[in-house]
């Protein structure tokens with residue numbers, strides 16, 4: 001097979017292999033998808049500062065996240081329905097991440113359940129919690145996560161209700177796909193996906209099974225989500241979660257410095273600067289552009305992580321340069337998974353690792369701790385040129 005050299009290639013391969021409704025669920029954003037696309041486009045606006053003649057023969061991408069040694073400053077973001085992108089997707093992605101030496105986060109609305117994943121992987125993983133209306137159930141989820149050995153809970157705050165995702169509505173997103181003529185006709189063109197899916201029993205929300213009715217056919221995901229998730233979610237809930245959860249706590253979905261400070265007050269160990277991959281508030285700023293203000297607001301009181309639009313080692317380097325302790329990948333992982341299962345996720349991680357390792361070398365940096373704003377070049381091209389020219393007579 002031809003060597004795959006970029007996440008974009010895996011995205012195209014996933015588009016060919018995964019049924020449209022699930023590819024679009026991954027690929028799309030909310031409303032006009034402006035924020036979804038700006039997340040990655042804004043990385044493209046940043047320039048790296050090339051340095052030469054510095055001995056970079058011994059470089060390391062090793063980093064730390066909440067006290068854990070990791071191979072590079074990247075973790076896998078929680079993603080609902082991962083097991084619909086590829087059969088047993090959560091297990092495959094978690095194995096790829098663990099073999100690579102980075103954390104995997106399981107979503108509340110994953111296809112593979114908490115206990116099921118714990119039985120099928122070698123190492124502990126992180127659990128992402130949505131605060132649902134039934135708070136007793138939410139407490140039970142935390143207890144279950146603790147009892148399968150999750151060391152970290154990631155509480156997502158940016159989905160008190162669903163953003164309108166037009167592609168999902170158009171495609172009639174359901175899990176599993178309804179046997180309409182259109183869906184059946186499409187499935188014939190996706191033999192790779194079908195073959196794997198026929199070999200698994202995991203086709204509905206594993207962690208939620210048995211607790212919430214009508215799970216066999218979540219025919220309108222957004223409607224279902226709005227029925228289960230709680231728009232009254234507020235900081236007192238976060239405090240309550242902090243009191244109950246004994247492990248490390250990450251608050252995800254922060255874009256505003258004031259919210260970041262509230263999360264710190266509530267006892268978070270880390271926050272994730274995130275707009276949910278542009279799937280919630282369309283028109284919100286990109287995560288990378290929101291990062292510096294959050295970093296300066298919280299200082300060193302908590303770790304600041306970021307996600308949204310990361311597709312390469314250069315993107316990771318830029319995020320670290322702007323003050324992130326670490327990053328997460330959502331879609332990049334899902335494209336790899338849809339394209340080639342576990343092997344595809346591994347390939348994504350290799351591409352990002354290789355890009356980061358080489359970018360460090362070309363910027364004259366040998367360790368992740370050394371990366372900072374001094375590794376970036378700021379300003380519009382014309383302004384930079386004008387400033388560099390001798391002053392006009």
Ligand SMILES: Cc1cc2nc3c(=O)[nH]c(=O)nc-3n(C[C@H](O)[C@H](O)[C@H](O)COP(=O)(O)O)c2cc1C
Pocket residue numbers: 025026027039077078079080081107108109110128156252274275276277278279307308309310328329330331332334
């Ligand atoms: C298909 C998909 C499903 C997602 N499901 C969840 C979820 O269940 N819980 C959550 O906190 N975030 C979820 N997210 C958001 C991701 O955790 C992450 O914030 C986002 O994907 C980062 O942007 P990126 O995809 O550009 O890397 C999801 C994202 C995608 C693409």
